[in-house]
Every structure is written in structure tokens, then in C-alpha cells.
Amino acid sequence: MKAKQITREQAFHAMENGEFGADVIASADSVAVIMTQDWCPQWAAMKNWVYSLEGGFVLYELVYNLTPYFSEFRSFKENVWKNGHIPYVRYYRGGVLAAESNYVSRDEFLRNLGL
Numbered sequence: 001m002k003a004k005q006i007t008r009e010q011a012f013h014a015m016e017n018g019e020f021g022a023d024v025i026a027s028a029d030s031v032a033v034i035m036t037q038d039w040c041p042q043w044a045a046m047k048n049w050v051y052s053l054e055g056g057f058v059l060y061e062l063v064y065n066l067t068p069y070f071s072e073f074r075s076f077k078e079n080v081w082k083n084g085h086i087p088y089v090r091y092y093r094g095g096v097l098a099a100e101s102n103y104v105s106r107d108e109f110l111r112n113l114g115l
Contacts, residue, residue, distance in 0.1 A: 006062035015076045026095035030057035030113040036087035037065035042103040043087045049106045056115045
């Protein structure tokens, strides 16, 4: 599975509104948004299997340390969403936040998506 990249506009929508827009969270029945930094060893382990998953959900990714708005997004994630760990995953079902996690196993990831 190829992840869709969270755009600058989508990231700023989340920072300004406290949540991603419907174009992300309601883009499928089940959606996962992974926010991480490229150097994170837990992300390196997780992406070994996450890209091999097929069907049933849409995957978005934001490697925010590679963006020009790194500090702003990290501050938002830590202070508004109260999550200072990476990777950070938000799971949506039917356009509604259904679960949150950091590093998880493949099976737990799929359970969080309701699959």
C-alpha cells in the first residue's frame, strides 16, 4: 500500500481546527494517519509491515521533521493532541476518531482500524 502524503494545507487545517479535515478523515470508511519523524527506530520497524497491508483502509503519512513547519506541528501534536511520542497514529472510522496509538503491532493496527 502506498501512503498518501499529508499536504501542508491539510497539516495547517489540523493545527488551526484541532483535527484533520473531512478530505482526510472521511476519505474512506477506515483511515489511518501516521505522523512521525524519519529517524525514529520504531517508525522504521513499523513501516516494514505497514506498507505491505492491502485494502480496507486509506493510509496517510506526515514525516513532519522534513517539513518547514516542523516546530509548529510538533508543538501542536504535543500540546493539543497530548502525544509526545513517535510514531503517532490516529485512526478514523466513518469520519470519526476511533483510536490513537504510538508504535503498535500489525494486528493491533488493524484492530484499531476495525479490520
